[in-house]
Amino acid sequence: MNFQNELNPQQYKVVTTIEGPVLVLAGAGSGKTRSVIYRTAYLINKKKVNPWNIFVVTFTNKAARELKDRLENTFGISAQSLWIGTFHSVCTRILRYEEKSLPFNSNFSIYDESDQKSVIKKVYTKLDIDPKKFPPGKVREIISRQKNSLILPKDFFDFNETNYFSETVYKIYKAYQDFLSVNNALDFDDLLMYTAILFHDNEKIRKKYEKKFHYVMIDEYQDTNYAQFKIINLIAKNHQNLCVVGDDDQAIYSWRGANIRNILNFEDDYKSVVKIKLEQNYRSPKSFLDAANSLIRNNTERHEKVLWTDITSPEKPELIKLENENKEAEYVAREISQLQSLGKSLNECVVLYRTNAQSRVFENAFSLQKIRYQIVGGVNFYQRKEVKDILAYLKVLVNPQDEESFLRIINVPSRGIGKMTIDKISAFKLENNSTYFDAIQKKNPHLSGKQERSITELASKLKKWKVDSENLPVTVLTKNIIEEFDFIDYYEKSKDPKDISRSENIKEFIAAIEEFSENYENDTGEQPILIDFLQQISLQTDLDNVNEDEEAVKLMTMHNAKGLEFDNVYIVGVEDGLLPHSRSVDTLHNLEEERRLLYVAITRAKKSVKLCYTRHRRYFDTVLTSLPSRFLLEIDEQYLKKEDNLEFQAPRSKTGKHPKNIVLESQKYFNIGQKIKHDKFGNGVILDVSGSGNDAKLTISFSNGKLKKIIGTFVKPV
DNA sequence: TTAAGTATGCTTTTT
């Protein structure tokens, strides 16, 4: 394999600069992934580095799998002993392995967002907290942010100011962590946080991984958060053999704690860094890049770089104005239908939108036109109710401490166990100081005859399956459970049409677990145990389930499109309020992230890109007038194509500026914990809200210490 | 006490 011939000079430099820190600033479509693959292959094949000593972190599981496949197919490298995966999956592996040094055992459950909210709600009843004043979703976000910044409950007030709101959040955070600990459960953020803490506090273990991971590569570095930065820093700060690849112009995850500073200030942390820019794009025609460049130039938080290309094509990004979202969907469906009749593959078409809710009208339009489509994202397959129910059974068997999952299945399928019965079992559990799983195995004097019968029946089934879970293959066990309760039959016989798809999903779930088992056996030569399956799918995204062989148009959010490319790209809903999203226009930082989102979307395209916006759009039950996105004004006109009969007239206010706020009053609402500014009283935090929009009555704690009640119209979000 | 039936409130983006 001749590395030099197959790479451009910059890529070659990335691949061959092995020792010391390397920062690769790689523009969209510049062969970033290719460089990472070749670099890995170069280390192994040319430099004879043991694969065991290489650590590669990718952004998605899909990217990890592709990387492994290509190493095997193109370079004949067995990826078995290579550590390639997402931060979350790699951390899970480390935490399971190091259980002796950790406060939980390796059978831990992984809680997703809805599990987290449910735990928070449980904590509220215990602490007597009003969910209206402390919305569980908001509090979950705050807790998540603490964890991503490695702030434990005990450190909470070192980093947060002390007021009524923060003190309550602190109490919730602490009780929430206690609950997880009792349940032997970790949430997504814990996976990162505990790994970082483990490396930080345990020098022996840190040294072990430092030695093991002698060469470290991180893809999509712009989207790493502090916890992730710390994990890598603890491994790589001594040997400095760290290669990070990223594009600050594609940083779109700051809301998840990603810190763009990690890439902008890389040189501060790793002094002798070799900085390499990949600016040649191999994907898009010149006009697409010119348009994207003229857009992204408006950002202030960025490394200067300009993408260029050799690809010439008369094609320009095209601006399309539609009457409403239905017309928009019809237009896209018609266009794709046409491409299809020209013999183009549906797999090369993608619809990109800002919010998942926008997908519905496209589903309708595509069904009508008989175009096969596949939605990526939205509700994850493994989060669907019927699938989660079965998963909860499996989780309980692996981790009997998992109350969350236990309570989920105690009356699924319906076996006459309601709130009162559960309360009795809870009381009995407390008396015995045991888990639910063990509590129902014993004779419970509180229960009536009928209640006791259904509980003991469940108890004996679980007991049997618990034994099975250690002996039977995971596929057999899962099928047994599904058959025992006739889940498929139940949904097939249901009158509710939605339930048909539920039975389909259960069948698909069985297929998924079979596929997992086969792959696992192929990869490792061993039978998987249940926990392997559970932990893997807990970290699976919808992107990982995309069926590449199926001929279908993909529909996804712009976030999900990162790293992908398509011939024909339809970017829809390019309107103010949607892109930039009305919730992200408050700060320059947020606005710039929205701009990057459009930048990412445009740079996915290889052959054509359409930017669609509508005049009217339906939100819930009202039709709003919408305006083209302010970003469309920033794209240099000469690089755009506009339909002749549709003169693009950007609405401008008298001052010549684009109206800042198309956010209509009906959309303007306040949340508890939100930071606001008042002309006279200055900055403050909202403690209580009643009503919405301008009429909302707000209770605000101002930073001068005053508590005031104020009407929504007088304050602005900060 | 539970299960079915009805009202309500919420939608940014995801590992």
Added chain:
DNA sequence: GCATACTTAA
């Protein structure tokens, strides 16, 4: 337009 939270019937 959907899922969750409350209300009412059995």
